Structures are given as C-alpha cells and as structure tokens.
Amino acid sequence: LAKLKAEHKAAAENRAKGHGELNEITEAEFLDTVTNSDKAIVHFYHRSFRKCKVIDKHLGLLAPSLLDIKMARLDAQKAPFFVERLRIRVLPTTVLFVKGIAVYHIVGFEGLRCIDGEDVTTLSLAKVLYENDMVSDGELDNLERTFGAEHNRAVQGSVEADDDDEFN
Secondary structure (H helix, E strand, O other): OHHHHHHHHHHHHHHHOOOOOEEEEOHHHHHHHHHOOOEEEEEEEOOOOHHHHHHHHHHHHHHHHOOOEEEEEEEHHHOHHHHHHOOOOEOOEEEEEEOOEEEEEEEOOOOOOOOOOOOOOHHHHHHHHHHOOOOOHHHHHHHHHHOOHHHHHHHOOOOOOOOOOEOO
16 A cells, blocks of 8 residues: 555655646756656657657657656757757757666667658557666556557547658
8 A cells, every 4th residue: 555655655756747748848947857867868850740740649648558657748849959969960859868878879779670650550659668777577568568560540640741750
C-alpha cells in the first residue's frame, strides 16, 4: 500500500511538472526542461516537415503512459544555439536526456524499424526508448499491450506531404 501511495504521489508531482503530455517549449525553456526531470525527451522539429508531425504524433501517444519522462518539442528554427550545440543536422531529431545529459539521438526515423516513415509505430519508438534505458521492462510490457498491432494500424496515415527533411 505504501508503494502504491508513493507511486501515486510521484505521478502527481510529475504531472505538475508537465509530464504526461508533449509540451511545446522555447529555447529559453530548454535547459530547465532537460535538467528539472531525471529523464527528458526533446523533439527538434520544423513546422512544415511531415516527418516531424509523425514523431509528434507518436510522442504524444506515449507521453500519458510514461509519466517519469518529460516530453517536449522545440522548433529548430527558433533554437539555433541548441541545434548547433547538439549537432542537429536532420529533422526530425529526437534527443533523449538523462539528468540533463544527451544520451542518444534518434535522427530522422533511424532505429525505428521502418522503411520510409509511413510505417513508424508508437511501439517501435517505445522500443528505442527501452533500448536506451528510458523505459523499464514493466513499462515496455504495458506499452506493448496498449500499442499492439491493431492500434498502430489505426493511427497511421493522415499526415500531409513533406518537401524535405534536411535542416539548414
């Protein structure tokens, strides 16, 4: 019972810090975002790139299930300092942080077990998070139940055409 109370309290504290949803942040908010939570994910995006919208969709679906991870999106054009500092050259780039340190970059759809981005699944993104110690065994099991094959077929598609994913 004490363990459940502690978990509930931690979840409430994380929700108060903006966990449980994909938040839009500014360059000025970046450092607080990645340092005020043990785990954080920041998606560097371009508003007109279709592939960035795909990543947003899947991060948004994962966020409510992963309350210990702060998830944010940052317009790369409005964050030149961190784009340069983190050596971001392709969009989308999703950076995983542990205690304020960048531990992994998902460049484009690299590692997401897809061919062209059209077949990215929420579960494939969750598995990359698991492989990089952002998600526990138990969390991955829950995500596999939640985001199985039927769910992924239902959420795919309906994203507008994209010109390019190179960022200059």
